Amino acid sequence: AQSVTQLGSHVSVSEGALVLLRCNYSSSVPPYLFWYVQYPNQGLQLLLKYTSAATLVKGINGFEAEFKKSETSFHLTKPSAHMSDAAEYFCAVTPGGYQKVTFGIGTKLQVIP
Amino acid sequence: DGGITQSPKYLFRKEGQNVTLSCEQNLNHDAMYWYRQDPGQGLRLIYYSQIVNDFQKGDIAEGYSVSREKKESFPLTVTSAQKNPTAFYLCASSISGNTDTQYFGPGTRLTVL
Numbered sequence A: 001a002q003s004v005t006q007l008g009s010h011v012s013v014s015e016g017a018l019v020l021l022r023c024n025y026s027s028s029v030p031p032y033l034f035w036y037v038q039y040p041n042q043g044l045q046l047l048l049k050y051t052s053a054a055t056l057v058k059g060i061n062g063f064e065a066e067f068k069k070s071e072t073s074f075h076l077t078k079p080s081a082h083m084s085d086a087a088e089y090f091c092a093v094t095p096g097g098y099q100k101v102t103f104g105i106g107t108k109l110q111v112i113p
Numbered sequence B: 001d002g003g004i005t006q007s008p009k010y011l012f013r014k015e016g017q018n019v020t021l022s023c024e025q026n027l028n029h030d031a032m033y034w035y036r037q038d039p040g041q042g043l044r045l046i047y048y049s050q051i052v053n054d055f056q057k058g059d060i061a062e063g064y065s066v067s068r069e070k071k072e073s074f075p076l077t078v079t080s081a082q083k084n085p086t087a088f089y090l091c092a093s094s095i096s097g098n099t100d101t102q103y104f105g106p107g108t109r110l111t112v113l
Helices: none
Strands: A003-007 A010-014 A019-026 A032-038 A044-050 A056-058 A064-068 A073-078 A087-094 A107-112 B004-007 B010-013 B019-025 B031-037 B043-051 B054-057 B064-066 B076-078 B087-094 B108-112
Touching (some): A003 A087, A010 A019, A019 A087, A032 A064, A032 A073, A044 A056, A044 A073, B004 B087, B010 B019, B019 B087, B019 B108, B076 B087
Parallel strands (some): A010 A107, B010 B108
Antiparallel strands (some): A003 A019, A032 A087, A056 A064, A064 A073, A087 A107, B004 B019, B019 B076, B031 B087, B064 B076, B087 B108
16 A cells, blocks of 8 residues: 655745755555645645656646655755745655555645745 | 535534535546545545446545535535544545546535534
């Protein structure tokens, strides 16, 4: 069965600083990987998705993630944090086929002015 | 505008009562999902449906029931058998399967009094 681990349930960064949110996965086959963002009391919205086409995936709002098979990681980064980036971020994985998507527990990002 | 609607946004229920949460989509998606979100636990899959008149249990289906009589609708009933129903419930849909991007509704916050 697949699983995903998000290191750090809370991350704080200063406005303008690098954002790094960590995600490690396990999957018996090459996975599909997702990052979603959730603003307070709202549903989730896709930031980006890895489907094996390219290891560096660019998403919305300046975010990107790099798939590293050797490290089983899919960390989310943004060069310069903005106040509007404050939200909860979820990493998710599925092996595909009829296997369900497994979500991580989420990382709350706080941006300090 | 296409999207997913969930109603109501807030719902209060007395212990021992069944309650139905609505989820409607006009994206023409085949697959629909129900998740439960609790603080620090991420999203947990309750039920999913990949086609009309068919649905499968997720990880935490006990105490819940669903129906999928129409492509655009996937209501969730929280029964009195659910021991701890107070949570934030999210509905999602995708084009056809688990490798596709999931589009989420705004959620329903259920509180049992």
